[in-house]
Structure formats: C-alpha cells, structure tokens
Amino acid sequence: MIGSLDSNTPEGDIQGLWEQHKFDMKLVNPNNKRKFTVIVVGTGLAGASAAASMAELGYNVKAFTFHDSPRRAHSIAAQGGINAAKNYQNDGDSVYRLFYDTVKGGDYRSRESNVHRLAEVSVNIIDQATAQGVPFARDYGGLLDNRSFGGAQVSRTFYARGQTGQQLLLGAYSALMRQVDAGTVELHTRSEMLDLVTENDRAVGIITRDVLTGEITSHGAHAVVLATGGYGNVYYLSTNAMMCNATAAWRAHRKGALFANPCYTQIHPTCIPASDEFQSKLTLMSESLRNDGRIWVPKAFDDERPARDIPEGERDYYLERKYPAFGNLVPRDVASRNAKTVVDEGRGVGPLKNGVYLDFSDAIARDGEDTIRAKYGNLFQMYERITGEDPYKVPMRIYPATHYTMGGLWVDYHLMSNLPGLFVIGEANFSDHGANRLGASALMQGLADGYFVLPYTIGNFLADKLAEPVPDTAGVAFVEANQGVQQQIDHWLNVNGTKSVDYYHRELGKLVWNYIGMARNKNGLEKAISEITALEEEFRANVRVLGSADGLNQSLEKVQRVADFFELGRLMARDALTREESCGGHFREESQTEEGEALRDDDNYSHAAAWEWTGEGNEPIRHIEELQFDYVALTQRSYK
Amino acid sequence: MDQVISLTLKVWRQNGPDDAGAFQTYQAEGISQDASFLEMLDIVNERLIEEGTEPITFESDCREGICGTCGLMINGKAHGPELGTATCQLHMRKFNDGDHITIEPWRAVSFPVIKDLAVERTPLDLIIEAGGYISVPTGSAPDANLTPVPKEAADMAFDAAACIGCGACVAACPNSAAQLFTSAKLNHLNLLPQGQAERWQRAENMVETMEMYFGTCTNHGECHEACPKEISLDFIAFMNRDYVKAKIKNRKLAGQR
Numbered sequence: 001m002i003g004s005l006d007s008n009t010p011e012g013d014i015q016g017l018w019e020q021h022k023f024d025m026k027l028v029n030p031n032n033k034r035k036f037t038v039i040v041v042g043t044g045l046a047g048a049s050a051a052a053s054m055a056e057l058g059y060n061v062k063a064f065t066f067h068d069s070p071r072r073a074h075s076i077a078a079q080g081g082i083n084a085a086k087n088y089q090n091d092g093d094s095v096y097r098l099f100y101d102t103v104k105g106g107d108y109r110s111r112e113s114n115v116h117r118l119a120e121v122s123v124n125i126i127d128q129a130t131a132q133g134v135p136f137a138r139d140y141g142g143l144l145d146n147r148s149f150g151g152a153q154v155s156r157t158f159y160a161r162g163q164t165g166q167q168l169l170l171g172a173y174s175a176l177m178r179q180v181d182a183g184t185v186e187l188h189t190r191s192e193m194l195d196l197v198t199e200n201d202r203a204v205g206i207i208t209r210d211v212l213t214g215e216i217t218s219h220g221a222h223a224v225v226l227a228t229g230g231y232g233n234v235y236y237l238s239t240n241a242m243m244c245n246a247t248a249a250w251r252a253h254r255k256g257a258l259f260a261n262p263c264y265t266q267i268h269p270t271c272i273p274a275s276d277e278f279q280s281k282l283t284l285m286s287e288s289l290r291n292d293g294r295i296w297v298p299k300a301f302d303d304e305r306p307a308r309d310i311p312e313g314e315r316d317y318y319l320e321r322k323y324p325a326f327g328n329l330v331p332r333d334v335a336s337r338n339a340k341t342v343v344d345e346g347r348g349v350g351p352l353k354n355g356v357y358l359d360f361s362d363a364i365a366r367d368g369e370d371t372i373r374a375k376y377g378n379l380f381q382m383y384e385r386i387t388g389e390d391p392y393k394v395p396m397r398i399y400p401a402t403h404y405t406m407g408g409l410w411v412d413y414h415l416m417s418n419l420p421g422l423f424v425i426g427e428a429n430f431s432d433h434g435a436n437r438l439g440a441s442a443l444m445q446g447l448a449d450g451y452f453v454l455p456y457t458i459g460n461f462l463a464d465k466l467a468e469p470v471p472d473t474a475g476v477a478f479v480e481a482n483q484g485v486q487q488q489i490d491h492w493l494n495v496n497g498t499k500s501v502d503y504y505h506r507e508l509g510k511l512v513w514n515y516i517g518m519a520r521n522k523n524g525l526e527k528a529i530s531e532i533t534a535l536e537e538e539f540r541a542n543v544r545v546l547g548s549a550d551g552l553n554q555s556l557e558k559v560q561r562v563a564d565f566f567e568l569g570r571l572m573a574r575d576a577l578t579r580e581e582s583c584g585g586h587f588r589e590e591s592q593t594e595e596g597e598a599l600r601d602d603d604n605y606s607h608a609a610a611w612e613w614t615g616e617g618n619e620p621i622r623h624i625e626e627l628q629f630d631y632v633a634l635t636q637r638s639y640k
Numbered sequence: 641m642d643q644v645i646s647l648t649l650k651v652w653r654q655n656g657p658d659d660a661g662a663f664q665t666y667q668a669e670g671i672s673q674d675a676s677f678l679e680m681l682d683i684v685n686e687r688l689i690e691e692g693t694e695p696i697t698f699e700s701d702c703r704e705g706i707c708g709t710c711g712l713m714i715n716g717k718a719h720g721p722e723l724g725t726a727t728c729q730l731h732m733r734k735f736n737d738g739d740h741i742t743i744e745p746w747r748a749v750s751f752p753v754i755k756d757l758a759v760e761r762t763p764l765d766l767i768i769e770a771g772g773y774i775s776v777p778t779g780s781a782p783d784a785n786l787t788p789v790p791k792e793a794a795d796m797a798f799d800a801a802a803c804i805g806c807g808a809c810v811a812a813c814p815n816s817a818a819q820l821f822t823s824a825k826l827n828h829l830n831l832l833p834q835g836q837a838e839r840w841q842r843a844e845n846m847v848e849t850m851e852m853y854f855g856t857c858t859n860h861g862e863c864h865e866a867c868p869k870e871i872s873l874d875f876i877a878f879m880n881r882d883y884v885k886a887k888i889k890n891r892k893l894a895g896q897r
C-alpha cells in the first residue's frame with residue numbers, strides 16, 4: 001500500500017526554487033559516478049538527451065530502444081516547433097509568463113513547481129541545441145527567428161522548417177552517438193523492454209527481448225529511467241508512429257508504479273480524416289493552417305453537393321458563428337469538440353461524411369495564391385499526396401485525431417516514480433502539462449527532463465548508494481521476471497485463434513475513441529469498461545499469432561502491446577468516470593457551462609489521480625496528489 | 641471517389657538472415673486507390689494471416705516520410721516510382737488495375753536482409769558515431785544568438801540536414817556507395833559556424849568509416865533520383881573537397897602536436 005502522495009517539492013519561493021534545490025541536492029563525486037550503472041529505456045528526445053548528458057557526467061549508461069537506430073524515435077515526426085522563454089522578440093515574454101501560460105493552458109491540473117522549472121530551463125535547451133548544430137530558422141541578420149503558436153500572445157516558438165522534431169532529435173542523437181563512440185554509453189538497439197525488475201519495491205533492472213534473435217536478457221542497474229513515449233495508439237488511429245506503445249510504462253505499472261491521469265488525452269483538431277477501414281494512421285496537418293483557413297460545413301443535413309456548389313448562404317462557419325472573438329483560432333479542444341458535434345449531427349463532409357472543410361478560397365482571393373503557397377506550400381503538397389485533392393482548388397477536409405497523452409507514470413519533483421530508483425521522463429510521465437498540453441511544449445519538456453533536470457536529480461538519489469554493487473541478475477527477482485516474460489511469449493504463440501492482432505487493436509480503438517474520446521459521459525464510460533473487458537476476453541482466446549519466437553516476429557511484438565492497451569484502456573475509462581468534471585482534454589458532458597464549455601470543479605478535483613495496480617481482475621486503487629496554486633489564479637476559460 | 645484495383649505482387653520472402661529466399665506471388669484484390677502502398681501490404685498481410693500464412697515482414701513507423709524506417713524496392717526503384725517520396729507516402733492511385741508489382745528489400749552488401757523485406761542499416765549509425773556530431777557537453781553552450789549564422793549558410797546546412805537516413809541512396813547505387821548520406825550528414829555540420837572546430841577531423845573520420853562499409857562512388861547519380869528528400873549531389877562534391885583538405889590539414893595539425 002502506498003501512503004499519501006508527496007511530490008517532494010522543496011519549500012520556498014517558486015522563482016528561486018530550482019536554483020536553491022540544485023545547491024541543496026546531494027552530489028556524486030566525479031570519480032565515483034562511473035561506479036553507478038543507469039539504464040535508460042527509450043532514445044527519443046527525452047531518452048537520448050538524458051543518456052548523453054548522464055554519460056558526459058561519468059555515469060555508466062546502458063541505453064535501450066526497440067528501433068534499429070535512435071534517430072527513428074517518434075520524436076522525429078514533430079513538425080511545429082519548440083517553446084522557450086528567450087524573449088528574443090522583445091514582446092514581453094519571460095520565464096514567468098511561459099510558466100503561467102502552461103499552467104493555465106493545462107487547465108490548472110499540473111504542479112506549479114515542475115512547470116516553473118520547465119520554463120526556467122527552456123532557455124538552455126535552445127542554447128544547447130543550437131550549439132549542437134540544430135538548424136533553427138533564422139532571419140536575414142542571422143539571428144534566430146520565432147513564431148507564435150497555439151494561441152500564445154507572444155512569439156516564443158523556435159522552429160526548423162516543418163521538421164523541428166527531426167532536427168532536435170538529430171542533435172540529441174548525435175550527442176548520444178558521441179558518447180557511444182567514447183565508450184560511456186552501451187547502446188542496445190532492437191531491444192524491447194518487456195518487464196521492470198523490482199526488489200523490495202525498488203527498481204533494480206529490466207528484462208529485454210532482442211527482436212531480431214528473440215533472446216531474452218536481464219539487465220541490472222542502480223537506477224532505471226523510462227523515456228518510452230506516450231500511449232496515443234490505444235486509440236488505434238492516431239497521429240503517433242505505428243510502433244508507439246505503452247508496454248514499458250504499463251509493465252512498470254504492474255510492478256507497482258502509479259499511473260496518473262490516464263484519461264487526459266489530447267485530440268488535435270486538424271488531421272486528415274480516415275479514408276477507409278484499413279487506414280493505418282492519421283496525418284496531422286499543422287495547426288498554423290487555422291490562421292488562414294475558414295472552417296465550415298453545409299447548413300443542410302446530408303448535403304451531397306461538392307463544396308464549390310454550396311452557396312455562401314448555405315454554409316455554416318460554425319466556429320466564427322459561435323465564437324466571434326476567437327473564430328477559427330479557438331483552442332484545440334474547443335475546435336475538436338465542435339467538429340465532432342457537426343459530424344455527429346450528420347453534416348460531415350467527404351465520401352465518409354467524417355470531416356469538416358478547411359477552406360482557403362477567401363485567403364487566396366485576399367492574399368493571392370503565391371502568398372498562400374509560400375506559407376503552406378509543403379502542407380498543401382502533403383495533403384494532396386495523401387488525398388489526391390488539390391487544396392488550392394477544393395477545400396481541405398479535416399477531422400480531429402488523437403495526438404498526445406498528458407497522462408503517464410506518476411513522478412515527483414525529482415522525476416522519480418513512487419518506486420525508488422525508477423525515473424520517468426518525456427511523454428511517458430504525467431508531469432507538466434496538466435489536462436491539456438500547449439503546442440510546442442512537448443519537445444521542450446522532453447529535452448528539459450533529459451538535458452537539465454534528470455542529470456541533477458538522479459545524483460541526489462544515487463549519492464548515498466556508493467557501497468551498493470550493480471544488482472545481480474542471477475537473483476530471484478530477475479529470474480522470475482525473465483521466466484514470466486518467456487511464459488507470456490509462449491502463451492501468445494499458442495493461442496492459435498482465428499483473428500489477427502490488428503483486428504483486435506482496431507476494434508479496441510473504436511471503443512476507446514467512441515467512449516473515451518472527445519466527449520465522455522457516465523453511461524458511455526461504464527459501457528467502455530464492460531465492452532473492453534468482453535473484447536479482451538475474446539482477444540485472449542482467439543487471437544492468431546503465427547511464426548516463432550526465435551527471430552523477427554512483428555505479430556508477436558504487437559500482440560503484447562495490444563494486450564497492455566486493453567488494460568490501459570480500461571483504466572482510462574475508470575479514471576474518466578471518477579473525474580466528474582471537465583478539464584482540458586477531458587470533457588464530461590455532465591459538467592459544462594450553459595454555453596457548452598468545459599466546466600471544472602476545483603473544489604473536488606483539483607488533484608492528480610494516480611492509480612495503483614492491484615492484480616489482474618481486481619479494482620485498481622485511486623490515490624491523489626492535491627494540487628496547490630500559490631502563484632496562478634484559477635479562472636474559467638471563455639472564448640466568446 | 642477513387643477506384644478499387646487489383647494487383648499481382650511478386651514479393652521477396654526470406655525466412656531469416658541465413659535463408660536463401662525467393663519470390664512469392666500474391667494477388668491483391670480489391671485495393672482502394674486511397675490506400676497507401678504500405679496499407680495495401682497491411683491488407684495483404686491481414687488476408688495471409690487469415691489463411692494461416694505468416695505475414696510479409698516489412699518495416700515502417702511514422703508513415704509520414706520522416707523517420708526513414710520504411711524503404712522498399714518497388715519495380716526495381718528504391719521507394720518506388722514517385723520522385724521525392726518515401727515508400728510510406730506513396731499511394732495506390734499511382735498504380736492501375738491489373739498492374740504487376742515487384743517488391744524487394746534494399747539490396748546492398750552492407751544492409752543484410754533480416755527477414756523478407758526488412759534489412760539492417762547499422763553502418764549508417766557507425767558513420768555518425770565516427771564524427772557526425774559537434775562536441776558540446778550539456779550545459780556548456782553559449783547563448784544561442786551569440787553567433788549569428790548567415791541565412792544562406794543556415795539554409796544550405798538545412799538542405800543537407802533534411803536527410804532521413806533511409807538508405808535509399810545506397811540501395812539505388814550500383815556500387816552500394818553511401819556518399820549521398822554521408823555527405824548530407826557531414827555538410828549539415830561542416831557548413832555551420834558551430835561545426836568548424838572539428839571540421840577536418842570530422843571529414844576524415846566520417847569518410848574513412850564510410851569507406852570501411854560501403855562501395856565507391858562512380859558518379860552515377862542514381863542516389864539523388866531515389867532520395868525522398870532530394871538531397872543535392874553538390875554535397876558529395878563538397879565532401880570530397882573537405883576530405884582532401886582534411887588530409888592535408890590533419891597532417892599539419894599532427895605535426896604541430
């Protein structure tokens with residue numbers, strides 16, 4: 001049983017808190033660092049930056065990824081940009097403003113101390129990345145350029161054409177490879193973590209499977225860091241890369257790590273709608289398109305006419321109509337929910353009636369096609385490649401899709417989970433974004449955690465453990481975990497059912513999307529729990545995994561991830577059910593203002609909910625961490 | 641809106657690195673032209689599983705043309721017929737009903753086949769490990785705006801940095817040379833002011849590591865044709881120039897030590 005959840009935030013004024021705490025934390029002397037072995041699972045932005053930085057300090061680092069190269073992590077796909085409170089534009093930005101915006105953007109469901117630290121170190125990230133050679137956009141004077149993003153009132157977003165994620169990851173990956181070359185990081189590619197090993201509730205190592213040979217191996221360490229990304233693929237269709245999954249975090253959860261706020265998921269309003277049942281993933285179209293595109297659907301139900309034949313008076317520019325002040329630029333969750341409403345009403349557009357128009361004809365008439373091409377040319381091209389339609393001539397069709405997960409393993413101020421020795425960074429933890437993440441803040445958080453927070457806090461944990469040897473993988477805990485993984489694999493290969501893993505993943509995704517998607521209610525959430533459970537039983541009895549365990553077997557890899565998604569999906573429903581308020585990405589239909597906006601209940605739900613695993617088939621236990629707001633004033637959002 | 645088409649696929653199947661491998665023919669009936677090429681393979685795989693046949697192994701991840709994981713030889717062309725397009729971005733509307741499509745893995749000595757269409761591309765990482773970085777330990781960086789970078793230099797470095805590490809250039813090259821990849825990676829850093837301190841050492845180390853694993857460039861230009869990011873052949877010329885200079889400079893530098 002876990003006691004009350006203490007964030008271990010030090011006392012003091014938030015503005016000097018992290019500086020002071022860096023001084024107060026225990027240090028490991030440079031010569032002693034090499035006596036410690038640290039495992040880092042995941043080599044995306046968070047993991048690569050952490051592994052490189054810790055290795056530079058002198059720790060013995062073992063880094064693991066199931067990809068063939070660290071450069072392939074999902075972080076590579078981020079397009080838009082990364083925030084930092086540099087105030088290079090002299091437009092009034094500051095650490096405090098970034099902190100304030102992030103807490104507010106998260107709908108007052110994040111921990112103030114963590115967010116302030118994030119805003120503080122954001123400036124160092126830009127320095128670090130630039131020095132590594134990350135080619136951020138520059139102006140003609142050769143200085144760094146910024147843009148405003150996601151409704152922020154200042155220009156604080158740094159970007160690198162449409163590939164900010166790739167360029168930042170190449171920076172972190174090159175720093176990591178420098179350490180591999182120096183022999184300070186032992187890099188294990190194509191190695192998938194399938195269990196966390198604990199001894200007396202402390203994390204002591206992991207079990208991995210080599211996906212090429214099938215070999216199962218135990219690895220011991222003084223500390224384990226998970227940087228394994230988010231769980232958006234529980235919805236099956238999402239903007240996440242195909243291999244993103246929750247397995248590492250979920251297996252740690254089953255070993256005792258608390259999973260916090262699983263119901264906080266972000267649905268991005270501007271994605272290309274699915275075209276058929278076999279759609280494998282959804283593609284994000286940058287949010288910046290909403291600056292010039294106008295969103296509309298026909299006023300009439302089941303209007304079959306092509307967009308251009310629908311006269312102006314028969315179109316419903318519903319965002320402009322409902323939110324005259326913000327119009328098409330309302331926040332992500334508001335734009336998404338309104339799109340769902342019109343599509344559910346039967347006013348959706350496109351062959352499957354599953355989208356809304358994003359129309360550039362007015363902008364083209366006003367600014368000329370060349371101006372629009374200069375701004376969005378690459379996005380229009382991407383759209384045309386996927387849909388076969390030319391957005392200069394016919395309006396784009398868009399629809400919301402799952403994009404990011406704010407929930408994740410619970411961590412304290414030191415980014416350590418409730419299990420001593422288990423640290424969680426990047427999208428895999430629950431920390432900084434509350435109930436909604438602002439655009440361009442995930443890259444910032446992953447790199448803040450990896451470069452500038454974890455390398456300090458891990459020292460504080462390790463400092464008094466000098467006498468401890470690297471845990472022996474011949475120990476009982478390792479042997480049992482290793483056998484458990486082996487048994488699971490044998491089990492899946494022997495079900496011999498009739499349907500593919502993808503079939504069940506797709507069906508699960510539909511349940512999660514319908515009941516735990518953009519709008520949730522009690523009835524639906526209760527159904528989600530029972531229907532997920534029923535489908536899971538069928539999956540366990542009837543899935544078909546062909547081939548063997550001793551070589552590359554993609555179905556075998558997937559089946560284990562999908563099994564974990566079933567359990568996680570159920571927990572999301574439970575979490576959403578018990579949070580009887582609307583906040584950020586979590587919209588409970590029972591809790592809305594008269595105008596249909598999300599209505600928070602600060603008296604009863606101003607906390608993070610962290611769930612404890614109590615065994616298969618048992619009800620999980622809900623723990624809470626009370627959130628305290630000493631600096632940011634809680635307000636109700638309004639975009640009218 | 642779009643048509644449904646049927647295709648005959650000739651797919652390379654190889655059950656592990658040591659298996660000899662052979663082509664197998666599959667009928668892909670009723671494929672929507674809205675599907676991407678990889679979704680077409682997903683559908684074929686789903687049907688194979690139903691029949692009890694092991695699905696075709698191929699790799700992909702982001703399916704947005706940026707992670708560089710996917711890569712197939714489609715009718716003998718790396719990443720298929722469409723210029724500047726990675727396999728995952730290719731859609732079936734580029735094909736016609738009744739087409740025969742041959743699908744093979746990347747063919748290159750340094751990219752051994754793991755299974756079916758999946759290959760191992762580790763030597764690309766080894767080239768980065770050899771010097772594809774700027775040595776700047778975390779925390780030691782000066783303010784980012786301390787060194788202005790002329791826009792032209794920044795833009796050109798970016799053109800090189802756009803490489804997604806897919807290896808199509810190697811697969812397309814008759815000599816399995818990795819000049820386009822290596823030059824993209826090298827020039828990204830060598831063109832920036834930040835990259836100058838290690839410029840010559842980097843050139844020597846990366847080029848020589850490349851030569852340990854890959855073939856010799858004889859200026860065919862097939863690599864550029866196949867490249868989904870349309871990396872310019874000019875970078876290869878820049879790399880050759882830097883390498884020659886590096887040999888001289890590094891010798892001088894060594895003499896000063």
Ligand SMILES: Cc1cc2nc3c(=O)[nH]c(=O)nc-3n(C[C@H](O)[C@H](O)[C@H](O)COP(=O)(O)OP(=O)(O)OC[C@H]3O[C@@H](n4cnc5c(N)ncnc54)[C@H](O)[C@@H]3O)c2cc1C
Nearest residue numbers: 042043044045046075080081193229426427440441442443
């Ligand atoms: C299309 C898209 C666009 C985005 N654009 C932006 C943007 O413009 N700005 C922004 O701030 N954010 C953006 N985001 C969000 C952001 O990209 C991610 O939140 C962030 O990159 C996550 O980084 P990470 O390091 O935590 O995880 P990831 O990059 O997902 O890395 C996870 C790593 O863990 C490894 N791994 C996972 N499980 C295991 C296991 N069991 N065993 C071994 N290894 C494992 C993987 O191999 C990988 O190396 C975007 C997201 C998407 C989907």
Ligand code: SF4
Nearest residue numbers: 803804806807809867
């Ligand atoms: S140069 Fe082009 S083809 Fe070669 S690895 Fe880079 S992106 Fe791929």
